[in-house]
Amino acid sequence: MSSVQDFYDALAADYHLIFPDWDASMARQAEALGGVVRARLGAGPHRVLDCSCGIGTQAIGLAGVGHRVVGSDLSPAAVARAAAEAETRDLGLPVTVADMRALPYRASTFDVVVCADNSLPHLLTTDDVRTALVGMGRVLRDDGLLVLSVRDYDEIRAARPTSTPPQVSTTAQGRVITFQLWHWYDDGERYDLEHFQLVPDGDGWEVRVRRTTYWALTRGQLSDAVSDAGFAEVGWHDPGDGGFYQPVLTARRVQRDRESRKI
Template identity: 80%
Template sequence: MVPSVRDFYDGLAADYHLIYPDWDASMAHQAEALDAVVRARLGAGSHRVLDCSCGIGTQAIGLAAVGDQVIGSDLSPAAVARAATEAATRGIALPVTAADMRALPFRASAFDVVVCADNSLPHLLTQDDVHAALAGMRRVLRDDGLLVLSVRNYDEVRATRPASAAPQVSTTPEGRVVTFQLWHWHEDRERYDLEHFQLVPDGGGWEVRVRRTTYWALTRRQLTDAVLEAGFTDAGWHEPESSGFFQPVLTARRGRP
């Protein structure tokens, strides 16, 4: 049975910030990079942004902090609840709703920008589901609006099919937290089950927290083709070296009728 994506992120919501050595610094840095990508294509000023995979708010809070009008949605009710709380704690307005990206509950042409960052789209495991999500993102964008996706560098990953990802370490008042992943590849050599481990200080030892989910390792060609098939135009990739964002970013335009 494929693990539930909602269960994965509901379970991770309280601990998600521990992935980062400094979550607030990461929010600010990622927002600066994404804002630059948006402004280069739509111009300066405040934009109406939907972050349709907002999680606990890593990108959404940062973009709202730099002046965009952001709404956050995510499959996980626990994650969006935390996003709203974290935004309010920082004095930032961030309306949120729990919603599946394949069925976005927003009116047509409501946004200038739709963001789907941090490797969220690859949780969808079939072409039909990917197309449904992208078609919905296109529907809620205004004419000539901008789609902004980020995913792992799956071209590189598919070449080597690693069994794990490098550990990440953050520091809390109770001590260091270690986060790492094990990857179990399917027979199709495109999809993999992920075991997400966090070692959290517990007295003189460790508490081990494990969550599981599944990804489709979409290459640039697969994702570009899917975006174009969904009716977008002007699709292009931006590497971390040029964008400053930590993952490859794909942008595309809704296009005019």
């Protein structure tokens, strides 16, 4: 199985093909996530770190509605594309290549940390998840907002699907078909994923396959991990509530003087 960085480096040039209309998806996601932030912190603009920014799907959208966004990601190819895509839209998006377990920012820098698109479940151990969440808390100001989105793994773990339905997008060269195959571990929690894209190639198809691994964290597991990492007011927001396409967890960074009194 390839590393997470290899997976996203290989996918960076084609990631937008997952969406029928990437710009429309960016706008919808910014509206949904922006609404979550606005309801808890006010209108802003706010200082936002997208610590799994990829090619910029959430970061560009949030910058486009006025927030001061910084992007970081493990994949050099992805962050390079995010910066280039932001520039073509006349948006400023400073980006950094960084592992979410070792964020290179000063403490209390951001009002909001976003980790969306099922990124956190790439971390496969309790220690790695805790390290990442503690680091996100470190760079948040007191009472700052954590925003995570993951797949609905409570339902998924009960069903243990082995594939996803195909998604079709249209390009100048023709239609691109994207789907996934899932290979579950015996523990029932982790799975290897094969990400297939069928791209038009003359009279036939070019098949592009990338592979990675996920930990299917339930809401209870993730809520407990977030609380243990120093957050309070942990809550979940279903797609029907806020309009984001995945369940969203929000939590507030515990004030540091309150945290010190617990030690």
